[in-house]
Amino acid sequence: MTPSRQESRVRFIRSSLGAAMVLLGCVPEAAYADEGGVSYWLPGRFGSLAAAPAVPGWSIAAVYYHTTVSASGATAAAKEIQIGRFPATVNSSLNLHLNAQGDLVLLNPTYTFATPVLGGQLAIGVTGLFGRSSADLSGTLTAVLGPLVITRNGTIADSITSVGDLYPQATLKWNAGVHNFMTYVTGDIPVGAYSPIRLANLGIGHAAIDGGGGYTYFNPQTGHEFSAVAGLTYNFKNHDTQYQNGIDFHFDWGASQFLSKQLFVGLVGYGYQQITDDFGQHPILGGFRSRVVGVGPQVGYLFPVEDMQGYLNLKAYGEFAAENRPAGWNAWLTFSISPMAPAGTVAPTRRMVTK
Structure with missing residues (x-):
């Protein structure tokens, strides 16, 4: 490859991925949480070229996100306890199944x-x-309170269409x-639609802060x-x-091969592990530390949009090794527009500053 073609590829890729690679917003999955099995951090948020600098200026990314997950046992019971369907002080045995789905934009x-x-x-x-x-939550829950034994069978279902929390970020x-x-x-x-007695929410009901580092x-x-x-x-x-x-630890990764300056294919994955216990949970749940691993394919395409650069990416994850957390599969479709690199310029090389 000649130097001019190589420089052109660098400019094209970096300008096209400007908006998508800084998409750090949290997506509240349909039934994910440490509380009730739901976490603030959504695994898979970062992917290929996450640490690559972009072209200065305004950019915007739009993402359609779909998830389908399920859980049973303690994870499903945590949702029953959370929405207050029986007192948290009773002893109980669990035969519950949770199914959840989310479609978000x-x-x-x-x-x-531009200034370093x-x-x-x-x-x-x-x-x-x-x-x-x-x-929806279905099955049988048996609660024992002194001499009283209460058995509940049936299904609880809930849905909501609304707005979620806001997620500022800096890189x-x-x-x-x-x-x-x-x-x-x-x-x-936490300004999104949330109620502690709802089975489905788009907000998580509490604030969170997250930080870390990456390499590309x-x-x-x-x-x-x-x-x-x-x-x-x-x-x-x-x-x-x-x-x-x-406290939660998370690790996202992506690997790709560019087939041309516009098209790439590859793999993506993540690991998520809660490293300290929850506080305020029902005793039956124990520390309720969550864990999940995911992996799947991806494809990306870069293209000009008038005087801007466009980028499309589709990635999907299948989950396994889940603990105290619903698991299933999820897919992300990303479209972003970012500034075009000035013609005839070379992508700058900066020396990393250490102190």
């Missing part, structure tokens, strides 16, 4: 600064969402040839790319339920 406007900050590229943005979440990225580095901070502003290897000459991002989430107390999720 996220919008993420982001501004990338600590030798890197600063970007800030916020993510909002609108969509539908539905869930700082450095480039050194084929090596790219990133640090980020994001969080949850991208060689435009060979088309090889690999990215990995790790972080930790601190959850604040849900004052409606007096429940506080533990």
